[in-house]
Amino acid sequence: MTHEPLTVALVGCGRMGAFTSEGTRTSVPPCWLPLSHAEAVEAVDGLSLVALAEVDATRRNDAGERFGVPSQARYADAAEMLAAVRPDIAAIATRSDVRAATVEAALAAGVRGIHAEKPFAPRLGDTERLLSRMERDGVAFTFGTVRRFMPAYRRARELLADGAIGTLREVAVDFGAGQLLLWTLPHAVDLLLGYGGSSPESVCGRVDIPDGAVSGETIDADPAVRFARVRFADGVEGAITAAGGMDVRLSGTAGTIRVLSDGAALELARPSAPGGAYLDRVERVPVAQAPSGTQAAFMGLRDAIRGTGPMPMPHGDVVLGQRILGAIVVSSLDGGRETPLAAVPSGLTITGRYRGNVA
Ligand SMILES: NC(=O)c1ccc[n+]([C@@H]2O[C@H](COP(=O)([O-])OP(=O)(O)OC[C@H]3O[C@@H](n4cnc5c(N)ncnc54)[C@H](O)[C@@H]3O)[C@@H](O)[C@H]2O)c1
Structure with missing residues (x-):
């Protein structure tokens, strides 16, 4: 059976979002690579990175050039991107201070899967609220704890x-x-x-x-x-x-x-x-x-969304x-x-x- 690729939008184009540092790349075992969200999405069949959001203009454009995201799909504002693009999957690689707000924006845009970096959010109550909402609404979730x-x-x-x-x-x-x-x-x-x-x-x-x-x-x-x-x-x-x-x-x-x-x-x-x-x-x-941890996380989201695999991890573990x-x-x-x-x-x-x- 052939499937249309699922669309992915990336928020945050730093080291975990797009550009794995050279120090990490040369020191980790092969099962860690590809590590960044964009590289992992690129390596997974059936996923397509269609948009990205990054507040830093240089990083935004460097990531767009490297991963073939056209300039009109490069956003400074994550909520604006998510509302406009309505991707199947949101990949969230900011730091933790803006994570809960970004997850809220992704859920408001109707995503079916989220891969978010660790730690989830500074306040425990925010993590409890958002993970139980995802579990209730059947939104597949994977966490940056990729081991x-x-x-x-x-x-x-x-x-x-x-x-x-x-x-x-x-x-x-x-x-x-x-x-x-x-x-x-x-x-x-x-x-x-x-x-x-x-x-x-x-x-x-x-x-x-x-x-x-x-x-x-x-x-x-x-x-x-x-x-x-x-x-x-x-x-x-x-x-x-x-x-x-x-x-x-x-x-x-x-x-x-x-x-x-x-x-x-x-x-x-x-x-x-x-x-x-x-x-x-x-x-x-x-x-x-192989596959790497991040790659396998995105594969798990893909399969859960297509209905060909289970939820990739229990929401409650986060x-x-x-x-x-x-x-x-x-x-x-x-x-x-x-x-x-x-x-x-x-x-x-x-x-x-x-x-x-x-x-
Ligand atoms: N899973 C792992 O093994 C692993 C390893 C390292 C870091 N991390 C985690 O990944 C997260 C990111 O770490 P990093 O090292 O990539 O950080 P980073 O600072 O290199 O990248 C974060 C990026 O997010 C951007 N950003 C911030 N707010 C934004 C917003 N509102 N909208 C769009 N972009 C925004 C920043 O400009 C920056 O480019 C951290 O929470 C960190 O703890 C996970």
């Missing part, structure tokens, strides 16, 4: 479901000490949810917040996280550790799965004798490096992820005490401000 769409992370999920390591006990994410809550850790909590399930209950953690940044329910900073633990209803423990390496470790009753180096490789460690105490039988599991991030801060402000997710107020606002910019 969940990459082959190695998906294969790890299959191995886990197949019982390769028995019953899951712990999910540990090794992104290194001092990572910024909103800039980096949306990725970590999304991995905890992707493997640990959708029933996180409580969190404890420690963060460093600059003096004077806390006022009522607003934190005008991007806190640096020392560690965090997340307890799931079924007893699974999630850990955001101080260890480096960009690995994810799934520990079960009968072995360990490790996704290594940001998705470059996958390893399965099990006892050589059944029931043995040592995980001394270590195998490398072959994993593909809300739960932000609730976990909020609970890490609430816990830390309370001396590291175990904090139920339900205790995080919807008014909690974390601006993600760091070195003059926001996450």
Whole structure:
């Protein structure tokens, strides 16, 4: 069956929108590339980038030239573009301060799918409201936490479901000490949810917040996280550790799965004798490096909109992820005490401000 291409309009033509930095391009494993929204859309059959919006005129025109968007379809104002073009999919790659307003404009224009960068929005209540509206109206959604769409992370999920390591006990994410809550850790909590399930209950953690940044329910900073633990209803423990390496470790009753180096490789460690105490039988599991995470996210939107695939991710995971991030801060402000997710107020606002910019 042939389909008309679905139309995509891009908002924000910076690094994630259009121009992946050279430093990133040369350092990440192949499963990350294409990374920017425009490059990923270009690489997906059945999608066509028809318009873009960018407040910076130079970037707007550079992106238009690079991705073949004609000058009359290059806008300075995102809401104006969305209302005029009424695309099937909005790709939103601004920073988080204008994300909620841009999602509102996309929904008002009747989009059927949205791919939006992380973090979703500074105020938890805005994230809750917009994600439940999308879920209710059947608008497909994918988030910039794109590891969940990459082959190695998906294969790890299959191995886990197949019982390769028995019953899951712990999910540990090794992104290194001092990572910024909103800039980096949306990725970590999304991995905890992707493997640990959708029933996180409580969190404890420690963060460093600059003096004077806390006022009522607003934190005008991007806190640096020392560690965090997340307890799931079924007893699974999630850990955001101080260890480096960009690995994810799934520990079960009968072995360990490790996704290594940001998705470059996958390893399965099990006892050589059944029931043995040592995980001394270590195998490398072959994993593909394509499609990239962003590419697979857009493929998921395409298939959901065409009705040939499921919703690419649960809408609720975005809300739960932000609730976990909020609970890490609430816990830390309370001396590291175990904090139920339900205790995080919807008014909690974390601006993600760091070195003059926001996450
Ligand atoms: N998924 C990932 O792995 C990943 C990696 C890096 C950054 N990010 C996230 O992606 C987002 C963008 O990061 P970046 O590094 O590309 O930032 P950036 O500053 O390079 O790009 C943002 C662009 O949005 C434009 N913009 C701002 N307001 C706008 C508006 N109202 N309408 C149209 N354009 C507007 C800016 O002019 C800028 O060009 C951030 O939220 C960041 O946290 C995600």
